[in-house]
Amino acid sequence: MAQVVGPAKGPVTGFCVKCRTKRELKSSEEVVLKNGRRAIRGACSVCGTMVYVFMGSRKKG
Numbered sequence: 786m787a788q789v790v791g792p793a794k795g796p797v798t799g800f801c802v803k804c805r806t807k808r809e810l811k812s813s814e815e816v817v818l819k820n821g822r823r824a825i826r827g828a829c830s831v832c833g834t835m836v837y838v839f840m841g842s843r844k845k846g
């Protein structure tokens with residue numbers, strides 16, 4: 786289970802596997818996965834599929 790850190794800042798785009806293209810995500814939130822990786826989780830604005838956008842280990846201001 787991913788732990789929710791908080792809402793994502795600004796609009797987030799991620800690759801939707803169902804649409805096979807990049808889509809803007811709605812209800813996006815920042816999460817920390819069980820393995821410690823951070824990611825943005827959101828729903829595809831077109832088809833509603835849950836999309837994960839993995840972030841690098843470095844955190845930018």
Ligand SMILES: [Zn+2]
Pocket residue numbers: 801802803804805808829830831832833834
């Ligand atoms: Zn989609």
